[in-house]
Amino acid sequence: MTQRSTGQRRWQAPRADQDVVAMLIGQHGQIRNLFDAVETSSGDRRRDAFRRLVRMLSVHETAEEQVVHPFVRRTVPGGAAVVDERLREEREAKEVLSRLEDMDPEDPKFLPELQGLRTAVMTHARAEERYEFTHLRRVNDHTRLMAMAKSVRAAEMMAPTHPHPGVESAAANFLIGPFAAIADRARDAFQRRRGGTR
């Protein structure tokens, strides 16, 4: 199967034998594949791929905001500036994702906006890998990295499944995240009952 034909590939649950860095880098790859799937499909397939992209991005960013960024802020010299920049990028991405959710994926403006989001999200992911994940590997032993992977998996199970711009800090995620997650998951269940249409 080629990279471009991954549109029908389902979301892969994080593997229990992966440390936090391998797991999050793997998710960056899945996000890239989902962008491919949306861009190369149309109609219901595009709608389905976009729904999976929205869910993947929403839970991935929330888990990073709850587990990874606070650790980097606490432990990396200059970490606060690094994390503030990542949180700003995450907020901007959620704003665009939110706008895209309100659009018809067949609207001629949808793909150009999605492609702008893709560039921003993949640049953000490379910055995380370079400035945060490298540090995680350097300062943590294997046991600690596995424990952080477990925390990320737990955060993803409870995370909102749609974008909520403005809920980026760990504190805001702690206070508002659970309510947003319940509302999002109820909305998802309702849409599934309606046959998956928005």
Ligand SMILES: [Fe+2]
């Ligand atoms: Fe992120």
Ligand SMILES: [Fe+2]
């Ligand atoms: Fe990320």
